Amino acid sequence: MLTAIITGPGPQRDLTLSGQVSKSLNNESLPMVQSACRSKTTTIQRVVCVAAVLALMVTGCTSSNSTSQSKDEGNEKPRVALIMKSLANEFFSTMAKGAEAHQAEHSDQYELVVNGIKDERDVSRQVALVEEMVASGVDAIVIAPADSKVLVPALRRAINAGVVVVNIDNRLDADVLQQENIAVPFVGPDNLAGAKAVGDYLAANRKGDKVAILEGIRTSFNAQQRLKGFEAAMKEANMEIVSSQSADWEMSRANTVASSMLSEHPEISAILAANDSMALGAIAAVKSAGRAGEVQIVGFDNITAIRQAIEEGKVLATADQHGDQLAVFGIEAALEQLGDSSDSVASIEDVETPVDLITSETLSNE
Amino acid sequence: MNRLQGFLKQLAPHLGLVAVLLVLVAIFSTLSNNFFQMSTVISIANQVPDLTFLVVGMTLVLIIGGIDLSVGSLLAVSSAVLGVLMVNYEWSIWAALPIAVLVASIGGGVNGAISIGFGIPSFIVTLGMLEIARGATKVVTDSKAIYIGSRIEWFGQPLPGAFVSPAFMFAIATVVLGQLFLTRTVWGRYCIAIGTNAEAVRMSGIRSAPLCIAIFAISGMMCGLAGLAQTSRLSTADPNAAIGIELAAIAACVIGGTSLMGGRGNVIRSFIGVLIIQVLQTGLAQVGVSDASKQIITGVVIVVAVLIDALRTRWSRS
The missing domain is CATH 3.40.50.2300 (Response regulator)
Structure with a gap:
């Protein structure tokens, strides 16, 4: 409707020709009505922008969700959510692949949902992921936190909702954990x-x-x-x-x-x-x-x-630091804690994973 | 004599910017013992080509009243294509390069075709392309950095004997060509006209759409060349390359006096904008100030540079 008013009597094609450059055109030669309408167009454009951004975010999320669920069985198997940092980072993408391979081998024991964020600084998205995973009813969350403090409150809510949480890669801040009054086992290298x-x-x-x-x-x-x-x-x-x-x-x-x-x-x-x-x-x-x-x-x-x-x-x-195995160590720790239903406090302890020095000598020995 | 006066007159509008650059150099030279020396100049000359290529395309796009937010992602995708073709398929650089540049040009062309053809703001179209091209980069590289090595690094490393790399010389040539295109060809004048008053251009019976689409494709092509420059500088195709570089490119253009509303811009001045940003980065790293201060100082310099230029323009008018 509005576009029709703006273009006036001219054929539709004219609008497409002058196209988007007309937004910057100065209005000297145009009647007042048009400039009044233009402010309305910007609102519309803004709505379009927001819609497009939302669409992008949604597609972005779904494409980074890789679910490896086997559908032949019921819901008795525990569901583990692996929440990574940026999957564009080779370190984390190999980690995710290692976890998926492990799940494929042990598909009778658990289901796995892998999620990552767009870049390492997108902490707020990671917090949202934790909440989404809790809402979707997972039994355990294995997380490589993008920030060692910001994630803690969200993880406290997850623990209070009965979800087992295991921390890998980047250690959560001890002081904040204490303030929030929770204990999260850390599985990772020194x-x-x-x-x-x-x-x-x-x-x-x-x-x-x-x-x-x-x-x-x-x-x-x-x-x-x-x-x-x-x-x-x-x-x-x-x-x-x-x-x-x-x-x-x-x-x-x-x-x-x-x-x-x-x-x-x-x-x-x-x-x-x-x-x-x-x-x-x-x-x-x-x-x-x-x-x-x-x-x-x-x-x-x-x-x-x-x-x-x-x-x-x-x-x-x-x-x-065997990044490909890091998530697997975390998942194993989570599964152990899930199986150990009697006394969950006892199994909350840190696990140290190996770190090896790589030099030209070790490479030639491979 | 007249010619000299003419030359000085031409130079006058650039003085404000050059002054900002010289002041920066002077400040860093006093703060650091080793700033004012050849090795720093070489290091700066070695780092600027990526941003320089992008800025040539960005200036043209801004002049026609558009904006291109996808430059960082298009740079990364061309770098990824180059890396995969050269390493996984063992192509020579001469076979891989045209494909890499073509991919980025197509990305730019699609930006232009959709935005001009359907009258959608280029802001949103190129924002979409930013995501698409970054995603494509991750697919192509499998999210892994690809180490290429000496087969490509000669392009980004200083030539023996000369102090600058082939990439730098190529970038300078592109700046000159861009400026000649803008000031000496009818297409360049049309660009400025479109940015100033698209309606008037249309009324005069000039078909602006193909030209505008071509400008977006040129911006894409520049991303391809910037991809080559960055890949050769690092000898590695990095899937996370150039995230956020679009903002540095836009900043360089605006420092150089390019209007975000279209109709005004100058490729050489944008290049001086690039130099200001790079001198600032290198200088701050050499002085070794904290990260927080680096960001604050960079922001302040960008705003002050634009401010000085705006004030100078106002004074010279009154």
């Missing part, structure tokens, strides 16, 4: 020890004493632990950290930050990156500074892309 092992290996094979650190997002528990591990190793070996900055876990950010570090501190002989994506960004920075082979690089996570760099000698070492 990031501090892993980072310490990587740092120790660098110290043993060092070419110089001055190093720089690329940190993850500083509010995340893993970033803090890995930083502590690196720092401990450097202190023990009497090596000096000349610069330590966050590159938000990102490859391109790390490239910028590492390039700046190398120009500001040409004496740097090694870069310790808190994950492998940032290590890849650092490789490129070292190369473009013309210092390939002089500056040593270590990473963390053992993603596929880093293995080739290790074999080529561009990266010295990384740590493998």
Whole structure:
């Protein structure tokens, strides 16, 4: 209706021709009525926008939901919800695949629903996922929290609703857990020890004493632990950290930050990156500074892309915390707790999973 | 003499921006011992090509009164196609590159065709494309970073002897071509006319739709080239590449005086906007200020740069 008023007598095709550019057109040549109508159009456009955004969100969600339910049996099997961080991150997508493979093998024991969020900072979506999963009546939630504090209240509501909650990957904040008066078992690797092992290996094979650190997002528990591990190793070996900055876990950010570090501190002989994506960004920075082979690089996570760099000698070492098995460990802990109906408090304890050092030697032994 | 005056007159409108850039350089040079030196210049020259390509396309799109929010995702999808073809299918870069750029151009063309053809605001169409292309990137790469290595890194690394990379030279050439297109061709003038008063353009019997669609396709093509620049700089195709870069690209254009309402813009000035953003990033990292301060300072500089430019324009008018 409104569009017809705006175009007036002109044929419909004219509108499509001037199309969307007409929104920016100045109204000098147009009658007042039109500009009055235009404000109404914007409301309509706004409604269209909102509708489209909603549609996108809905499709986004459904596409990231992968349900592996076997329909041949009844509802006696426990339903476990695995709530991940970004499934665009290789670390979490392998984790999800590991969990799905495990479910396929044990399809008679439990059903699995895997959900992820769009990017690692979308904490509010993750809170919503917890609530949706509780509403859909799952028996257990295994979660890799995007934030160690924000998720706690939502998980308290889940526990109060009778859902078993297991925390993997990123440890929930102990103080907040206490304030909320709940206990959640943590199943995961010791990031501090892993980072310490990587740092120790660098110290043993060092070419110089001055190093720089690329940190993850500083509010995340893993970033803090890995930083502590690196720092401990450097202190023990009497090596000096000349610069330590966050590159938000990102490859391109790390490239910028590492390039700046190398120009500001040409004496740097090694870069310790808190994950492998940032290590890849650092490789490129070292190369473009013309210092390939002089500056040593270590990473963390053992993603596929880093293995080739290790074999080529561009990266010295990384740590493998068996991400593909992490969710499985969490699911097993949850199932154990579900089966242990008599005294659930007794089974709430942390499980530490292994972290291995990966170097060119360990790769050639495979 | 006249020619010199003419040149200075042409240069005058850019002085405000260049001044902002020089002030930034001066500040960082005093704060850091190692900022004002060749290695920093090389490092900055090495980082700008990705954003520079995007900004050339974005400036044109903004001039016709549109906006393109899908540039980061289109960059990632072209990078993904490049990575998968070169690693999983072992294509050479020369075979893979045209396909990668074509994919991004098609994405841009679809943006334009839907938005112009059906009269839907490009804001919402490209927002949809932002999601679609990012999703496609994850499908193509299986959400994994693909390490390509030396077969591609030569494009993004400084040439031996010269200080700049082929990507940088290519980016500069694109800026010059973009500016020539805008000021020296009839199509470029039409773009400005469409952005100023689309109705008047239509009344004068000019068919604007094909041109507008082509501009969106060009923006897509620029995303493809930016994808090549980023992939070669990192030697890796990263499925999470360039998330949020559309905002940096729009900021660079606006710093350069491009109007979000259409009708006004200049590719060279947008490039200076890119330089301002990059100098700021590099400088802040070299000085080593905290993350929180980095964000605050970046925001302040963007607003101040636009403000200075707006004030200068007002003064020169009165």
